Amino acid sequence: MTTDPRILLVDDEQSIQKAVGPLLRSRGYQVDVAGTGADALKLFAERTPDLIVLDLGLPDIQGTEVCRRIRSESKVPIVVLSARGAEADKVNALDLGADDYVTKPFGPEELLARIRVALRRVRSDEDAQTGHFQAGDLTIDYDRRRVLVRDAEIRLTPKEFELLSLLARNHDRVLTHRAILRAVWGPNAVEQPEHLWTLVAQLRRKIEPDPAKPRYLVSEPWVGYRLTTAEPGAAT
Amino acid sequence: MSRVRSDLWHLAAGLGGVALVTLFFTRWLPISNAAIVATSFLLVVLLVAATSRLAVAIATSIGAMLSLNFFFLPPVGTFTIADPQNWVALFAFLTVSLVASNLSAVARARTREAVGRRDELARLFDLSRDILSMSDSREAMTTLARAVARRFDLEFVAIALPTGGTWDVVEAGGRRVTLEPRQLSDAFAKAQSSYEFDAYARTYAGHEELEIDGRRVRLVPLRVGTRPVGLLAATGRPIEPGTLDTLAGVVAIAIERAQFLEERKASDLTRQSEALKSALLASLAHDLRTPLTTIRVAAANLRTGPLSDDARIEQSDLILAEAERLTRLFENILAMAGIDAGAVPAEPRWTHPSEIIEAARAQVEHTIRQHRVEVSVDQDVPVRLDPRLTATATAYLLENAAKYAPAGSVIEIRARVHAAGLDLAVRDHGPGIAAADLPHLFERFYRGASAKPGVSGTGMGLAIARGLLAVEQGRVWAENCSDGGAMFTIAVPAATKVSPVALSPAT
Numbered sequence A: 001m002t003t004d005p006r007i008l009l010v011d012d013e014q015s016i017q018k019a020v021g022p023l024l025r026s027r028g029y030q031v032d033v034a035g036t037g038a039d040a041l042k043l044f045a046e047r048t049p050d051l052i053v054l055d056l057g058l059p060d061i062q063g064t065e066v067c068r069r070i071r072s073e074s075k076v077p078i079v080v081l082s083a084r085g086a087e088a089d090k091v092n093a094l095d096l097g098a099d100d101y102v103t104k105p106f107g108p109e110e111l112l113a114r115i116r117v118a119l120r121r122v123r124s125d126e127d128a129q130t131g132h133f134q135a136g137d138l139t140i141d142y143d144r145r146r147v148l149v150r151d152a153e154i155r156l157t158p159k160e161f162e163l164l165s166l167l168a169r170n171h172d173r174v175l176t177h178r179a180i181l182r183a184v185w186g187p188n189a190v191e192q193p194e195h196l197w198t199l200v201a202q203l204r205r206k207i208e209p210d211p212a213k214p215r216y217l218v219s220e221p222w223v224g225y226r227l228t229t230a231e232p233g234a235a236t
Numbered sequence B: 001m002s003r004v005r006s007d008l009w010h011l012a013a014g015l016g017g018v019a020l021v022t023l024f025f026t027r028w029l030p031i032s033n034a035a036i037v038a039t040s041f042l043l044v045v046l047l048v049a050a051t052s053r054l055a056v057a058i059a060t061s062i063g064a065m066l067s068l069n070f071f072f073l074p075p076v077g078t079f080t081i082a083d084p085q086n087w088v089a090l091f092a093f094l095t096v097s098l099v100a101s102n103l104s105a106v107a108r109a110r111t112r113e114a115v116g117r118r119d120e121l122a123r124l125f126d127l128s129r130d131i132l133s134m135s136d137s138r139e140a141m142t143t144l145a146r147a148v149a150r151r152f153d154l155e156f157v158a159i160a161l162p163t164g165g166t167w168d169v170v171e172a173g174g175r176r177v178t179l180e181p182r183q184l185s186d187a188f189a190k191a192q193s194s195y196e197f198d199a200y201a202r203t204y205a206g207h208e209e210l211e212i213d214g215r216r217v218r219l220v221p222l223r224v225g226t227r228p229v230g231l232l233a234a235t236g237r238p239i240e241p242g243t244l245d246t247l248a249g250v251v252a253i254a255i256e257r258a259q260f261l262e263e264r265k266a267s268d269l270t271r272q273s274e275a276l277k278s279a280l281l282a283s284l285a286h287d288l289r290t291p292l293t294t295i296r297v298a299a300a301n302l303r304t305g306p307l308s309d310d311a312r313i314e315q316s317d318l319i320l321a322e323a324e325r326l327t328r329l330f331e332n333i334l335a336m337a338g339i340d341a342g343a344v345p346a347e348p349r350w351t352h353p354s355e356i357i358e359a360a361r362a363q364v365e366h367t368i369r370q371h372r373v374e375v376s377v378d379q380d381v382p383v384r385l386d387p388r389l390t391a392t393a394t395a396y397l398l399e400n401a402a403k404y405a406p407a408g409s410v411i412e413i414r415a416r417v418h419a420a421g422l423d424l425a426v427r428d429h430g431p432g433i434a435a436a437d438l439p440h441l442f443e444r445f446y447r448g449a450s451a452k453p454g455v456s457g458t459g460m461g462l463a464i465a466r467g468l469l470a471v472e473q474g475r476v477w478a479e480n481c482s483d484g485g486a487m488f489t490i491a492v493p494a495a496t497k498v499s500p501v502a503l504s505p506a507t
Helices: A014-026 A037-047 A063-073 A087-095 A108-127 A158-169 A177-185 A193-207 B002-028 B034-051 B054-072 B084-132 B140-151 B181-193 B241-303 B309-340 B353-363 B387-404 B461-471
Strands: A006-010 A030-034 A051-055 A078-083 A100-104 A132-135 A138-141 A146-149 A152-154 A217-220 A224-227 B154-163 B166-172 B208-212 B215-224 B227-236 B349-351 B372-377 B383-385 B410-418 B421-427 B475-480 B486-493
Touching: A006 A014, A006 A037, A014 A030, A014 A051, A014 A108, A014 B241, A014 B309, A030 A037, A037 A051, A037 A063, A051 A063, A051 A108, A063 A078, A063 A087, A078 A087, A078 A108, A078 B241, A087 A100, A087 A177, A100 A108, A100 B241, A108 B241, A132 A158, A138 A158, A146 A193, A158 A177, A158 A193, A158 A224, A177 A193, A177 A224, A193 A217, B002 B034, B002 B054, B034 B054, B034 B084, B054 B084, B084 B140, B084 B241, B140 B154, B140 B166, B140 B241, B154 B181, B154 B215, B154 B241, B166 B181, B181 B208, B181 B215, B181 B227, B215 B241, B227 B241, B241 B309, B309 B461, B349 B353, B353 B372, B353 B387, B353 B410, B353 B421, B383 B387, B383 B421, B387 B410, B387 B421, B387 B461, B387 B486, B461 B475, B461 B486
Parallel strands: A006 A030, A006 A051, A051 A078, A078 A100, B372 B410
Antiparallel strands: A132 A138, A138 A146, A146 A152, A217 A224, B154 B166, B154 B227, B208 B215, B215 B227, B349 B383, B410 B421, B421 B486, B475 B486
């Protein structure tokens, strides 16, 4: 790590800017602040931030549109700030390439944890072309299509393996139901979430220490699933 | 009356024609050939038959026959006939003229009927057009009855709809006829039990003719499909039963349409109020969420790590400001609930306009800090009103002005006391009010369609101002000033101690 990560904070509420800006700076991040979508796109081009915290309710350009435009140019992680009850916006933003979301009103640790995870993921992506995935007791060998839980190999159906490796390759990221359905079953299946529920339940029985309280394959209600690499009990 | 007169005229013309023919053939062109004379007479009779009624034609025929007998059949000058052949000729003439008259009368009746049909068809068409342009209001039934009365030139039209045991009757036309519910129920019961049409006898099931107040009132069932939904009563011009039945069908469709429109409007209203509720919820949620997030984050900032004094003050200011924002929101909700519950009493007392303005400014001190407020009081004399309500309403206007006018601009407050009360104007130098927003400005939860981005609000302030003023019979309205900016004016009726000198028009 040569320099401190640079974060672009996009929110039109001054009070949020004034509170969240200092919060991020106090944790060692460099912070740029934008109050509009146009400013956000400008600052994104000028400063090439390492991560973007993006409020969806912007006065000029729709937050989801900002998300789409940035994603068309760069893989920079985007954490979306959204309103509770605006699940549709949230899902939309995730489908357009956002990495994660925090629901307002959020606590500071919630936001910081999401930022940490998103930054870590980028870094691990950069040096992780090993063909292996490792989180806790769970090991995936992509090349040999093998999955180990507590050093014991478990047998997965092709679909189960496909789902698990999809989530693992995007670990710590929320994948929306639609995105998963499209990737695993194809575009015709996006309106049939029951496939997904069944498969997730099967997979959890095989890989989770306690399928009733999933540790890896975490559900994001109404939005999607994520494979989390954080140790249980750690602040995420 | 006019009909008898016209018959008499036709008869006179017919007999005149007979006399003329008689004179012509006896004086100017003496001819003894009875056949030629008879043909000429026949011409007159046919002309009369073609323009008048059968009776007139027959009377003319008899006149012509007598004239033929008297002047032309020998012995001339008497009603006696010598030659039996002439009896045959005379009889043949009479028969031909009678048959011709009859044929002509029948043809005329057909024509009249066709014209009547066309006329009624035109009326039905006009009525249908009226119905299509009819709205869904509660007045629809009245409009419908009026349209029927007007289009069919009827003295009285009533549309009766059964409503749980009683009858809902809408009347139109110049005459008043009292319909007994019992009669309506009987007719309706008959219409329900039978639906037949006797084409030969031209009777329609359920058609009733009643004698009410010396008028013949016709009752026709209004049917949707075959199911009767009500009754149509009509009196005045006689209408052919078939037309009446069609008319009833059109009216029934119109009623169904009006009811359908009304239902749709009701469901539209429900949907609108649902939309309003969710808009309010979204807006409230936004207004709650931002301060809560800010307070949580700022409080955490204060706790963690060493902060410079400036940073510490900034973070605690942030918490205070957001707490005030939440408080204000809460007060608004409470005020609104209070107005709704009628729990806000007016407590009038003698007060000065300057006092009210001062109180209003104090209430929104925080919000208007970045604007220059200029106050002018025309005549600071006591007025008797509820200072609390008036000041709070004024405060909402100030808050609104501060929200929309740019920071640093001037907000003017002008008070004027006159004999009938107090006028208070708040004028800003902002962008003014969009024309589309003007009519809805004081509606609850209305947010300007072109509301400035970044201006937060729940659309409660102005509605509350209006509600508070209404408690003391006051009014508030808004307008755009010709030289830019918006002006909101409050007018509260009140007793004043204004001096007579100041009654001259204010500048």
